[in-house]
Amino acid sequence: MNITKKEVDKLNAVVTVEISKDDYADKVHTILSNYRKNANIPGFRKGHVPMGMVKKQYGQAVLVEEVNKLLQENLHTFLTEEKLDVLGNPIPRNESEIDWNSDDFTFEFDLGLAPEFEVALPGKKATTHYKIVADDAMIDNQVKTICKQYGKLIAKDTVEKGDEVTGTFKAAEKDIENKATISLEDIKGKKQTTALTGAKVGDEVVLKTKGLFNDDHDNQKYLGVSHDDAHGLDVEVTFTIEEVNQREMAELNQDLFDKLFGEGVVTSEEELREKIKQDAEGQFAQQSDQKLLNDVVEDLIENTKFDLPKEFLQRWIQVSGEKPMTEEEAAAELERSEKGLRYQLIEGKLRADHKLQVTFDELKDYAKNMIKAQMAQYGNTNPTEEELEGISARILSNQEEVKRLTEQLNTNKMLQFFKEKAKLKTKEITYEKFVKEAYA
Structure with a gap:
């Protein structure tokens, strides 16, 4: 077997693999001999099938398989030993021209070669590395969220500022029917807030979805619409109130600190x-x-x-x-x-x-x-x-x-x-x- 490489340019090369009969003949003969021993062909005893018949039936398929094995193994070894940094995989360039009835074969492959280059580090321009800080407003909001989360719910009949309201949104136009719990703080429009304030359990309140919530993405969460429909949604929905709760804020005491972080980890x-x-x-x-x-x-x-x-x-x-x-x-x-x-x-x-x-x-x-x-x-x-x-x-x-x-x-x-x-x-x-x- 002979393998050579011809450089087309710095990024392309052609590898030629020459395989002669001596490279594969023994292996092919061994496989066909095993086929002959185990073949069950009507009219012949097992192990006594003429070799000519075995070659005629299986010879070329075995030849093709064994030559391809040799080709792949030796091509891989060549690329490794030559330390060729290739992109993708070799592409056969004369595959359709191979005559499998001959004894010797020549295969050609196109190679894409990795370029040579240097990496300039550090570069000329500075990259910003952000140091993100939690400011007082964020911490205040998180403390408030914790106090709400661990506070008590007090059931009510009438909606007032700061309450949490559970109900079902419906709009036939967009096939909306979704049960959700909202806080009046989530509502953006003044008219919408006014429409909800004073409503009672069992009431149906008509709301416009355009600008209903502080963030259009809330339409997904509360109305159950898709992400695409959530943006700029502009329909009327009815909101049937099923439950009203006032959330009593939890006290900032040691019991709460221990629940949050474990006993004694935080004390103030x-x-x-x-x-x-x-x-x-x-x-x-x-x-x-x-x-x-x-x-x-x-x-x-x-x-x-x-x-x-x-x-x-x-x-x-x-x-x-x-x-x-x-x-x-x-x-x-x-x-x-x-x-x-x-x-x-x-x-x-x-x-x-x-x-x-x-x-x-x-x-x-x-x-x-x-x-x-x-x-x-x-x-x-x-x-x-x-x-x-x-x-x-x-x-x-x-x-x-x-x-x-x-x-x-x-x-x-x-x-x-x-x-x-x-x-x-x-x-x-x-x-x-x-x-x-x-x-x-």
């Missing part, structure tokens, strides 16, 4: 507010990190310039799926996926240059820390090493879990790397302003 309103602040900012940090990761990735894609073997990639996309695509479909798919492919190459370059690959020991430690965090949620704050070893071994024996955890750890390593190496500017901001500024 000041400590409660600090705990709310810490928990909120911990969650905000995850959103801030994700925003940072997205922005650095976008910057790297935009500012790391290299060419791709687009013609090869389009052909590969066209033939590699479950169903063949047209040229137009493949071109559109390449356009959709090009940005992801570019970052995949950039990330691979960074991992190789800076030794950011995930090791098994790192994966095992990551799994153990995840297990410890989960066990702590259920009160086991001090698991033994034997427990952690056993559970992590079970998790890491599942390939899907290994893949999932590896992706998480890979993302964490890249994020930490960007925090250390990228050019960043920190900006302190409230969550409300962060949402408006970062995702406007």
Whole structure:
């Protein structure tokens, strides 16, 4: 067998694989001999079927299968030994020309080669790393929510300001029939609030959905409509009142603190507010990190310039799926996926240059820390090493879990790397302003 590579240009090459009869003849003969021993053909005793008949019936199918096995195995070995960084998979270029009645075969494959490039990090432009803080207004609102959640419900007959009202919304025009509990604080329009105020259990109140709630998304929750219908919904609904409750706020005392955080963890309103602040900012940090990761990735894609073997990639996309695509479909798919492919190459370059690959020991430690965090949620704050070893071994024996955890750890390593190496500017901001500024 002889395998050679001819470089077309820096991004494309052709590999030629020459297979002679000597490469496959013994294997084909052995398989056909086994067929002969086990074949049940009328008119012949088992094991005494003429070899000529076996070859005629099975010979070419066995030949094709064995040559293709040799081809794939040796092509893979060649690409590995030559350290060729290929994109996609080799595409056969003379498949239809192969004469399977001959003794020797020549196969040609087009290769798309990964480009060579450098990644500039830090770049010229600084990326904003948001530090999201929980301000007093947010903490006040959270304290109020806690007091409402753990307060008492007092049944009433008549709706007044601040009450919670349970009833059924109906509108034949949009097939709306949905039972929900609303608070008068959720209602936006003054006319709508006035229509509900003073209504009694059993009353039917007619409301207009346009501007009914503070947020159009509430139409989904309370009226049961789809996301698309929720935006700008403008119909009349009847709301039949079935229950009215006044929520008596819970007192900020030690019993409430213990219910929320465990006995003695929080002992005052000041400590409660600090705990709310810490928990909120911990969650905000995850959103801030994700925003940072997205922005650095976008910057790297935009500012790391290299060419791709687009013609090869389009052909590969066209033939590699479950169903063949047209040229137009493949071109559109390449356009959709090009940005992801570019970052995949950039990330691979960074991992190789800076030794950011995930090791098994790192994966095992990551799994153990995840297990410890989960066990702590259920009160086991001090698991033994034997427990952690056993559970992590079970998790890491599942390939899907290994893949999932590896992706998480890979993302964490890249994020930490960007925090250390990228050019960043920190900006302190409230969550409300962060949402408006970062995702406007």
